[in-house]
Amino acid sequence: MKNALTPTQIKIEFPAEEISKIRHAYTFSTILTNDGKLYVTGLTLKTGFGSNLTEFKQYPQFTKNNTVIKDIGCGYSLFVILTQDNEIWVHGQFAGSNSNNSKVIRKIQTGTKITQELSSYNIMKCCDRRLIFFLQSNTYLTQDLGKLLKNGYFSDCNIQNIAVHKILIETRIGKSFDLIKKYLESNCKLKEIQALLKWIYCDEMINFKRTNEILNHFGIQDAQKTKLLKNDLKKLLFDEQTSDFKLVVKNEEDEDEDEDEEELPIHKFILAARSGLFLNMFENLDQNLQKVKDYSGKSLETIELLISFLYTDELPITADTDQEFIKEEFEDIVEYYQLNPKIPILDIFEKCSKK
Structure with missing residues (x-):
């Protein structure tokens, strides 16, 4: 590995337009792609990966189980990963770690409050080996509509005895409520229906693979990019036909x-x-x-x-x-x-x- 004082072109295995985020720290950089894959450059054998500064390689621990990564953060001596299943993984030195485990990516335990509300957080940055900062993004809409799913305020129908709102279901899925209800109750387990409703009301994927399969059945591809909750609710804004x-x-x-x-x-x-x-x-x-x-x-x-x-x-x-x-x-x-x-x-x- 050589140091360079001038800009140097690097090799990547995918088109640049597929990059979602780039994060960097003292000796390494990370790339997150639109489909949730993590690529790293600059980690040395000492830190446990062995890439160099002229190419990005996919991080090996997440290639076998098809883990989808939602966000990444980098600090001086570590980087942190937030997965689509709301798990936090860390590589490098971290509070309570030592040289024996700093080379291995590992899941860390979080406080109950963070665990419960993790879906409303994105990793912002890691300052040093002791601190991870979380930036709460503008998810007030998803937090508040989550109350609808929990409390059923002014619901007008149900799916598997779960109180829901017909116009919201139809707007998010783009099909008639009766068709949606029939398919879900005939082909999906209760937990799968609950996971789909979590996406409908909160834009949150708690069962990524199965929820996407259900959405694909209704003709929705790549829901996290093409079907944001706030964009769907814009269709209802001041709408005479659907208002009550x-x-x-x-x-x-x-x-x-x-x-x-x-x-x-x-x-x-x-x-x-x-x-x-x-x-x-x-x-x-x-x-x-x-x-x-x-x-x-x-x-x-x-x-x-x-x-x-x-x-x-x-x-x-x-x-x-x-x-x-x-x-x-x-x-x-x-x-x-x-x-x-x-x-x-x-x-x-x-x-x-x-x-």
């Missing part, structure tokens, strides 16, 4: 007193999952009511942005948006609508406003 409720909002820009209100079509189960205020309101309303007025005092533009965020975790801010005014209105919106307290709404606003 109307939120009446005052339109202050309309000078005609008889037409100063706007009726926004919404889906009760989505707003109930994401907002404590809407959940309490819908639970206490007469179930025969088809619409209710918003009493927040916020403008129509703000309410539309709020609902867009509740459906997608995004704020569709444009050059025409009065950003300062909307930002002021959003400063207390998390508290008023009892949103997930973890949501850094103003940080998200700042990100969106720079697009």
